[in-house]
Amino acid sequence: xxxxxxxxxxxxxxxxxxxxxxxxxxxxxxxxxxxxxxxxxxxxxxxxxxxxxxxxxxxxxxxxxxxxxxxxxxxxxxxxxxxxxxxxxxxxxxxxxxxxxxxxxxxxxxxxxxxxxxxxxxxxxxxxxxxxxxxxxx
Ligand code: B12
Numbered sequence: 001x002x003x004x005x006x007x008x009x010x011x012x013x014x015x016x017x018x019x020x021x022x023x024x025x026x027x028x029x030x031x032x033x034x035x036x037x038x039x040x041x042x043x044x045x046x047x048x049x050x051x052x053x054x055x056x057x058x059x060x061x062x063x064x065x066x067x068x069x070x071x072x073x074x075x076x077x078x079x080x081x082x083x084x085x086x087x088x089x090x091x092x093x094x095x096x097x098x099x100x101x102x103x104x105x106x107x108x109x110x111x112x113x114x115x116x117x118x119x120x121x122x123x124x125x126x127x128x129x130x131x132x133x134x135x136x137x138x
Contacts (some may be wrong), residue, residue, distance in 0.1 A: 068099060
């Protein structure tokens, strides 16, 4: 059997909104994934280092305090610089539409905003894994 998908959930900067990230952690765990939570008030450098050390497949940032443009492009850059650019980077929370294109440009694969269905997030991650594993075998 394939090992479970490993997901690092992160909170960056001064953002202390915890409900969304907790809901997502439970949903991913209930779907059989391994979830690691960084805790609050992390820097992009700490999250990138943790992602590498823990050898996760996915880095998911929960961002509700309007600091996404400050921290997330930096996190994407640090992941690439540390040879971890193949990890899937996703974001959830309060991200205005006008910022989304720049985050995608920086390396964010998908953004799930307020009201996103946890089942859609689980399905998205499972589908990403299927595609990744299929192309690795080809
Ligand atoms: C509850 C709340 C608080 C609580 C937080 C308590 C806690 N421990 O979490 C308290 C009162 C402490 C608080 C404080 C503040 N808040 Co507040 N808060 C909210 C509120 C009302 C609800 C957030 C919530 O819990 N939603 C429920 C969860 C389930 O939803 P969610 O987090 O959006 O998560 C879903 C998706 O976004 C997504 N998702 C989220 N994270 C992730 C991660 C991944 C990996 C994935 C895949 C998906 C995903 O999936 C989830 C399921 O659908 C929102 C308004 C709102 N309607 O969103 C404001 C809101 C987020 N807060 C806001 C603000 C401004 C603040 C304060 C700055 C207010 C102040 N002046 O002090 C402070 C900041 C504190 C800080 N340092 O971060 C603003 C943010 C504005 C912005 N980003 O531009 C909002 C939007 C209110 C508003 N309309 O202005 N807040």
